[in-house]
Amino acid sequence: xxxxxxxxxxxxxxxxxxxxxxxxxxxxxxxxxxxxxxxxxxxxxxxxxxxxxxxxxxxxxxxxxxxxxxxxxxxxxxxxxxxxxxxxxxxxxxxxxxxxxxxxxxxxxxxxxxxxxxxxxxxxxxxxxxxxxxxxxxxxxxxxxxxxxxxxxxxxxxxxxxxxxxxxxxxxxxxxxxxxxxxxxxxxxxxxxxxxxxxxxxxxxxxxxxxxxxxxxxxxxxxxxxxxxxxxxxxxxxxxxxxxxxxxxxxxxxxxxxxxxxxxxxxxxxxxxxxxxxxxxxxxxxxxxxxxxxxxxxxxxxxxxxxxxxxxxxxxxxxxxxxxxxxxx
Amino acid sequence: xxxxxxxxxxxxxxxxxxxxxxxxxxxxxxxxxxxxxxxxxxxxxxxxxxxxxxxxxxxxxxxxxxxxxxxxxxxxxxxxxxxxxxxxxxxxxxxxxxxxxxxxxxxxxxxxxxxxxxxxxxxxxxxxxxxxxxxxxxxxxxxxxxxxxxxxxxxxxxxxxxxxxxxxxxxxxxxxxxxxxxxxxxxxxxxxxxxxxxxxxxxxxxxxxxxxxxxxxxxxxxxxxxxxxxxxxxxxxxxxxxxxxxxxxxxxxxxxxxxxxxxxxxxxxxxxxxxxxxxxxxxxxxxxxxxxxxxxxxxxxxxxxxxxxxxxxxxxxxxxxxxxxxxxxxxxxxxxxxxxxxxxxxxxxxxxxxxxxxxxxxxxxxxxxxxxxxxxxxxxxxxxxxxxxxxxxxxxxxxxxxxxxxxxxxxxxxxxxxxxxxxxxxxxxxxxxxxxxxxxxxxxxxxxxxxxxxxxxxxx
Numbered sequence: 175x176x177x178x179x180x181x182x183x184x185x186x187x188x189x190x191x192x193x194x195x196x197x198x199x200x201x202x203x204x205x206x207x208x209x210x211x212x213x214x215x216x217x218x219x220x221x222x223x224x225x226x227x228x229x230x231x232x233x234x235x236x237x238x239x240x241x242x243x244x245x246x247x248x249x250x251x252x253x254x255x256x257x258x259x260x261x262x263x264x265x266x267x268x269x270x271x272x273x274x275x276x277x278x279x280x281x282x283x284x285x286x287x288x289x290x291x292x293x294x295x296x297x298x299x300x301x302x303x304x305x306x307x308x309x310x311x312x313x314x315x316x317x318x319x320x321x322x323x324x325x326x327x328x329x330x331x332x333x334x335x336x337x338x339x340x341x342x343x344x345x346x347x348x349x350x351x352x353x354x355x356x357x358x359x360x361x362x363x364x365x366x367x368x369x370x371x372x373x374x375x376x377x378x379x380x381x382x383x384x385x386x387x388x389x390x391x392x393x394x395x396x397x398x399x400x401x402x403x404x405x406x407x408x409x410x411x412x413x414x415x416x417x418x419x420x421x422x423x424x425x426x427x428x429x430x431x432x433x434x435x436x437x438x439x440x441x442x443x444x445x446x447x448x449x450x451x452x453x454x455x456x457x458x459x460x461x462x463x464x465x466x467x468x469x470x471x472x473x474x475x476x477x478x479x480x481x482x483x484x485x486x487x488x489x490x491x492x493x494x495x496x497x498x499x500x501x502x503x
Numbered sequence: 504x505x506x507x508x509x510x511x512x513x514x515x516x517x518x519x520x521x522x523x524x525x526x527x528x529x530x531x532x533x534x535x536x537x538x539x540x541x542x543x544x545x546x547x548x549x550x551x552x553x554x555x556x557x558x559x560x561x562x563x564x565x566x567x568x569x570x571x572x573x574x575x576x577x578x579x580x581x582x583x584x585x586x587x588x589x590x591x592x593x594x595x596x597x598x599x600x601x602x603x604x605x606x607x608x609x610x611x612x613x614x615x616x617x618x619x620x621x622x623x624x625x626x627x628x629x630x631x632x633x634x635x636x637x638x639x640x641x642x643x644x645x646x647x648x649x650x651x652x653x654x655x656x657x658x659x660x661x662x663x664x665x666x667x668x669x670x671x672x673x674x675x676x677x678x679x680x681x682x683x684x685x686x687x688x689x690x691x692x693x694x695x696x697x698x699x700x701x702x703x704x705x706x707x708x709x710x711x712x713x714x715x716x717x718x719x720x721x722x723x724x725x726x727x728x729x730x731x732x733x734x735x736x737x738x739x740x741x742x743x744x745x746x747x748x749x750x751x752x753x754x755x756x757x758x759x760x761x762x763x764x765x766x767x768x769x770x771x772x773x774x775x776x777x778x779x780x781x782x783x784x785x786x787x788x789x790x791x792x793x794x795x796x797x798x799x800x801x802x803x804x805x806x807x808x809x810x811x812x813x814x815x816x817x818x819x820x821x822x823x824x825x826x827x828x829x830x831x832x833x834x835x836x837x838x839x840x841x842x843x844x845x846x847x848x849x850x851x852x853x854x855x856x857x858x859x860x861x862x863x864x865x866x867x868x869x870x871x872x873x874x875x876x877x878x879x880x881x882x883x884x885x886x887x888x889x890x891x892x893x894x895x896x897x898x899x900x901x902x903x904x905x906x907x908x909x910x911x912x913x914x915x916x917x918x919x920x921x922x923x924x925x926x927x928x929x930x931x932x933x934x935x936x937x938x939x940x941x942x943x944x945x946x947x948x949x950x951x952x953x954x955x956x957x958x959x960x961x962x963x
Contacts, residue, residue: 252538253916253954255614255636259538260957274942340781341719341792360781361931447729451927466608467729468917469632469954 247475254471266476283456289371291431298382306390320380331444334373363453366446370454374441389423421500457481554843556648561848565621568599570606572676573801573869586855592848604730621849625672625836628919634671635958639836641669645850655875659905672834673853674874678800679828679897680735686813688794691715698817709776712794723777724793726784733922735797737829739763742822748911755940764936772933800897803870816896827906872897916954918947
């Protein structure tokens with residue numbers, strides 16, 4: 175490993191570039207130093223393996239192995255639970271891209287994702303701005319706003335389902351006070367999708383607000399003071415000072431919210447099971463249906479791969495283009 | 504492209520780690536235990552060698568996956584305790600899902616892992632899929648060894664699990680759909696104290712019943728959903744002379760089948776006799792919102808307890824071409840991959856659960872039908888029928904009107920859910936029945952050619 179540059183010793187400040195004169199002076203020292211450096215490197219590598227190894231092993235076993243295995247399964251026609259399967263190449267992918275239901279699933283996924291991510295970002299920022307002010311009971315309000323995020327998605331779904339019940343639920347009761355007839359939340363399009371979006375928003379709003387709140391508190395007060403001295407209105411300060419400084423937060427939230435929204439499952443499973451008539455079946459949920467209801471595990475793996483590629487593309491686009499707009503203070 | 508069948512030998516058990524989480528992330532979705540690629544079928548490997556049960560010592564502890572049909576967790580636990588007292592064998596009762604489908608999905612996902620129960624719920628639309636996948640064993644030999652008197656099972660219920668001359672499950676919580684009616688509203692409307700004999704009669708009665716129901720209510724209400732909608736609809740499609748299928752041949756495009764679809768369409772969208780319940784029609788019935796509904800036998804006890812009025816039960820009404828009732832509910836099956844010791848213990852418990860006395864106990868506390876002929880005539884059931892005659896309707900209906908379900912619904916994986924999709928299109932969206940049936944037909948055909956046909960060939 176002689177190609178690796180040895181650290182220069184302090185007593186050797188004017189060491190010439192490698193290959194130049196005075197080899198007779200450095201030559202006897204080199205092997206000793208290299209051995210020392212190599213030893214250090216070995217120790218460092220050992221430590222790195224020791225410390226990172228368990229994590230890497232877990233990732234390999236629980237993330238990358240299933241990923242590769244799922245890619246393999248996507249080339250099979252396999253009845254879930256069956257000991258045997260048949261190789262079909264790209265047949266499952268061809269089927270997905272030509273299936274009559276695919277368009278609907280993609281549209282539903284798009285509506286759900288845009289509504290939940292967009293809604294949570296806008297409302298979350300508003301909530302954070304509110305909670306950032308010096309109000310009485312602010313601590314309690316922050317806790318209350320964040321609480322839904324730590325609840326289990328399935329339990330949240332079941333509870334909201336009771337409230338949405340168009341015959342006996344709390345929401346039809348409240349709507350009744352103002353003379354509005356309750357929509358058929360469970361059965362008539364587009365209400366089931368609206369219902370699921372509302373619940374998902376409610377559950378994740380606190381998370382967005384909390385992260386934004388942390389971002390807001392990192393905005394230097396002197397910048398805001400300076401803007402005030404220059405006569406900027408509150409709205410102008412928000413637009414020209416606060417929001418640009420929040421872009422790292424916004425970027426982080428956009429990435430995490432998009433990923434979690436595209437992968438959301440529990441709320442839909444608890445509330446609508448993807449129905450009625452597939453109107454709440456997102457890409458993620460269709461993987462479950464194909465795999466566990468229809469037993470078509472190979473086809474489901476193909477859909478999973480499509481979703482994986484979508485997530486990969488979304489993340490890559492964000493890192494490549496959106497991040498350029500991020501203003502790091 | 505063909506692969507060597509020898510690779511099947513390389514099949515190895517894998518940990519259950521991925522399966523439960525499979526649906527939760529894109530990365531792990533469907534990434535569970537792998538199959539071997541090559542020739543399909545080969546269900547003989549699991550059942551080929553006959554076990555000499557007399558040489559087997561039953562295991563002392565077994566596990567049972569149930570969804571406690573008909574809110575039966577307490578009575579199931581009581582039966583487990585009685586079994587322990589009698590035999591010393593412990594049975595661990597696991598709530599493996601909220602309904603038949605959830606238990607089945609968990610069972611499918613756990614296949615080829617060690618996380619399998621010794622006894623599992625196997626509903627009408629799922630047991631055949633277990634069998635196709637070699638996941639369950641035939642019960643004939645072991646039940647004979649245990650002197651379980653299979654001839655005493657109600658023939659219509661036991662024969663449901665017969666395929667290739669063997670039985671793959673034992674009837675447990677068996678039901679038929681029933682016509683439930685609100686006797687108080689019936690009386691107020693001046694109607695005779697019985698269910699309508701035909702659907703046409705119910706339509707005639709609609710005018711007088713409508714005056715008695717609450718503002719948002721209706722004469723008749725139904726709910727849809729997987730393992731449900733396509734079940735009760737069999738009565739209506741049969742009533743018009745149609746069927747889902749003839750054997751495995753889909754018959755959804757026949758005029759009779761379309762007439763069945765048109766009938767349910769008109770029930771909701773023309774005559775307006777029926778309304779769709781948001782979630783559970785039994786809840787709307789018990790609260791008095793709808794005057795009548797179709798519910799499972801297994802909902803009977805719950806309805807009797809919940810309703811503040813007198814509940815009437817009747818046969819499902821006939822259509823112009825007759826009708827009949829499908830049987831349904833669930834049986835219990837024994838996984839093929841367990842050891843003979845575990846299988847024997849499971850069979851002993853299965854025999855115990857379904858013996859004359861215990862099937863009567865279970866029936867009494869849920870409303871499901873006793874699965875043994877001797878139990879129907881037992882003193883326990885006679886006393887029950889005396890006190891609450893509603894319990895009797897299902898048993899009589901079974902004898903008078905039961906008809907074997909159409910093969911496609913119960914034998915083709917996912918077909919039940921697809922048929923329910925078509926029904927929801929008709930009922931919720933008012934779709935044209937022929938179009939709705941046409942939309943699901945190719946998907947059911949794919950399910951058959953992919954998931955049934957190759958395995959049938961392999962078994963022949």
